[in-house]
Structures are given as C-alpha cells and as structure tokens.
Amino acid sequence: MPAHLASLKSAYEAVKRACDSDSRSIQAGEAICDFAVLSLEFLRDHCTQVDLVSRVPGKTYVSYRRRRGSAVLSRPANVAMMIEMPETISAAWGQRQSSLIDDDLRSKLLYTVALMPCLALELFDRQNKKAPATYFECVIGHIFARSVGANPRKKTSLPVCGRQVRLTMDFLFECPNGLKVHLPVKMSTRERVVQAWSHQRLLDGAFGQHAYRAIMVCFAETKLDSRSLEVIEICVPEQWLAYQVLLAKMDRIYYFDVPVRYKTLSEQFPEIITVKPFTEFFREREAVLAP
Numbered sequence: 420m421p422a423h424l425a426s427l428k429s430a431y432e433a434v435k436r437a438c439d440s441d442s443r444s445i446q447a448g449e450a451i452c453d454f455a456v457l458s459l460e461f462l463r464d465h466c467t468q469v470d471l472v473s474r475v476p477g478k479t480y481v482s483y484r485r486r487r488g489s490a491v492l493s494r495p496a497n498v499a500m501m502i503e504m505p506e507t508i509s510a511a512w513g514q515r516q517s518s519l520i521d522d523d524l525r526s527k528l529l530y531t532v533a534l535m536p537c538l539a540l541e542l543f544d545r546q547n548k549k550a551p552a553t554y555f556e557c558v559i560g561h562i563f564a565r566s567v568g569a570n571p572r573k574k575t576s577l578p579v580c581g582r583q584v585r586l587t588m589d590f591l592f593e594c595p596n597g598l599k600v601h602l603p604v605k606m607s608t609r610e611r612v613v614q615a616w617s618h619q620r621l622l623d624g625a626f627g628q629h630a631y632r633a634i635m636v637c638f639a640e641t642k643l644d645s646r647s648l649e650v651i652e653i654c655v656p657e658q659w660l661a662y663q664v665l666l667a668k669m670d671r672i673y674y675f676d677v678p679v680r681y682k683t684l685s686e687q688f689p690e691i692i693t694v695k696p697f698t699e700f701f702r703e704r705e706a707v708l709a710p
Contacts, residue, residue: 424543427461430454431540431554438557442571443564451558452512455532458539459505466542471495472649475641476679480650482643485542493538494551495641495650497676500530508532515562526698530675533558533638537606552606559604559636560590566704567594571602577625588618591631598710601631606638609653619667633669634707636697639676654680663692671707673697 434454437447462468466483469492473480480495502508511528514520520528537551544550564570571590576583590602601622603615619633640652659681663669672694674681685694700707 423461423465427454427457427539427543430457431536431544431550434536434554434557438560442557442560443569447557447561448512448565451532451561452508454536454554455508455512456505458536459503459508459531461539461543462535463503463505469648471643472647474649474651478650478676480641480643482648483538483542489542489545491542491545492643492645493541495639495643496534496538497530497639500527500676501534502527502531522698522702525701526696529562529697533675555606555638556589556604559602563590563592563600563602566700567592567598567600567708569594575622577621579625586618586621589615594708594710596708596710598708599631600708601633603633603635604637605635607640608637609640609642613658613662613666616662616666616669619669623667632707633667635669635672637672637674639674640678640681641676652678652680654678656680656684659684659692660688669693671695671700673700 430450430453434447434450437444437450441447462483466485469482469484471480471482479498481498482492482495484490484492508528508531511520511524512532515525515528533555536554540547540550540554560571569592571592573590574585574587575591576585588601589604592600592602594600601619603618605612605615615635619631622631640654641650642653643650669692672681672692673696674694675697677694677696681694685692
C-alpha cells in the first residue's frame with residue numbers, strides 16, 4: 420500500500436480508537452483534525468475534482484476521483500461550504516466550539532472536517548462501506564460529548580413484561596445537569612430513518628414522555644447519478660410529518676447541508692418540526708441542552 424494511503428488508514432483507525440476510549444477528550448479532537456487534514460491533502464495531491472450538474476436550486480456540487488487507478492466518484496460536496504486549505508482547518512479547529520468564531524467559518528469548518536475524510540475513505544478504501552458513517556458518528560459524538568460534558572453510551576435496557584430488553588441506539592447522553600439526550604446520527608436518512616423515531620418512541624414508552632430529549636443530526640440528502648453526473652436531493656417531507664406527529668417528537672433536526680424540502684417543511688409547520696443548519700446548535704445549545 421502506498422505511504423499516503425497507509426497514513427490515511429492509520430489516521431482513520433486513530434480516530435476510532437480515540438473516540439471509543441474517550442469521545443470528549445482533547446485527543447479525540449486532535450485525531451479528527453489530523454484525519455481531516457490528511458484527507459484534504461490526499462484529495463488535493465492524488466485526486467481530481469469533477470464538476471457535477473446540480474439539480475438542487477441554489478447549490479453547486481463537485482465530486483472527486485483518483486488520478487490513478489479506479490474511476491469511482493466520491494459522493495457530492497457542496498462547493499459553497501468547503502474549505503480546501505488544510506492549514507485553515509488546522510488553525511481554526513481549536514475554535515470550533517467557541518462563541519468567538521465567525522458563524523460562516525464554523526459552518527465551513529465543520530462541513531469540511533465531517534465530509535472530506537468520508538470522500539477519502541470512499542476513494543481509497545472502497546470495500547469498507549461502513550467507514551464514512553462510522554467516522555461521521557465519531558465527529559458528532561465528539562462534538563456533543565464536549566458540549567454536554569459527558570461521554571455517550573450506545574446501549575440501554577428497557578423494562579418489558581418483567582424483563583430487561585437490551586437495545587443498541589446511536590448515542591445516549593446523561594448530562595451533568597440531569598438532561599438525558601437521545602442523539603440519532605445519519606449521513607443521510609434515505610434508509611431506515613424511521614428507526615430514529617421508533618427508538619424515541621421506545622424510550623418514551625419505557626421511561627416516560629420527555630425523559631429523553633431527541634436531537635437528530637444528519638449530513639445531507641444528496642444523491643449522485645454517476646453516469647449523468649446529476650445531483651438531486653431525495654426527501655420525504657410528508658413521511659417525516661407523520662413520524663413527528665404520530666410516532667415520536669424530535670426536538671431538533673440538524674443538517675450540515677440542509678435539504679430544500681425539509682427547510683420548507685420546517686417553515687410550514689414550525690410548531691411541529693424544527694430543521695436547522697448544524698452550526699445553529701452552537702448558538703442555541705444552552706437552550707437546547709437545558710434540563
């Protein structure tokens with residue numbers, strides 16, 4: 420394996436180890452930043468940027484392919500939200516959760532750190548289908564662990580008919596202020612998103628309504644046609660409305676790249692569903708995480 424690919428693989432494993440050990444640690448944040456910088460350098464030095472045909476109003480997307488070897492394309496990246504200079508990531512990462520950082524810079528910083536390693540993983544380790552989602556979970560788990568001051572767990576026991584039934588969920592936080600948070604994390608929601616609402620319904624039924632506050636974090640809903648190079652957003656707003664009203668309640672749904680139709684849904688039904696850019700979390704986290 421070439422040295423640059425071995426470095427990427429090693430950096431990915433370092434992120435997993437650090438987050439598994441202590442998601443809220445400084446070491447986890449450093450591992451994430453290091454992997455993002457290496458990924459940007461890999462995309463710059465060993466890949467070609469490919470312009471895509473955006474069918475999403477107001478958004479422009481690009482993809483990447485390796486200059487040598489496979490002609491496989493990465494998933495789309497929103498041009499307006501990317502930082503392409505590795506040194507900018509290194510300089511700004513330490514300020515990611517500070518109230519002093521500019522909102523636009525934080526939005527681009529978090530988008531780039533969350534996405535670029537996923538693109539690199541898709542291009543250098545195509546067989547590892549779960550790696551991008553695993554990395555994205557590490558990023559979100561770290562950010563929330565730092566915000567709430569506690570590490571998450573993924574398993575819980577539900578009392579059912581005199582038994583304790585064990586279930587695995589994305590993230591469950593027990594905050595020092597007494598708040599409990601259920602945090603589903605999805606790169607996209609096209610597959611099995613109802614599971615997030617179903618898990619919240621189970622928590623409501625087992626522990627009482629509002630015992631856990633549900634906050635879902637998603638990346639995007641873009642889909643790339645590798646033949647036509649067209650990018651579209653796939654959304655099911657009517658289904659989401661039904662889940663939110665009839666199944667369980669997500670207190671917030673955050674996106675790194677907010678889909679147009681879900682933004683419209685939130686504007687049409689503001690009392691029922693709230694969909695916002697992820698960077699908004701840092702402006703409202705005291706209210707969102709209040710017990």
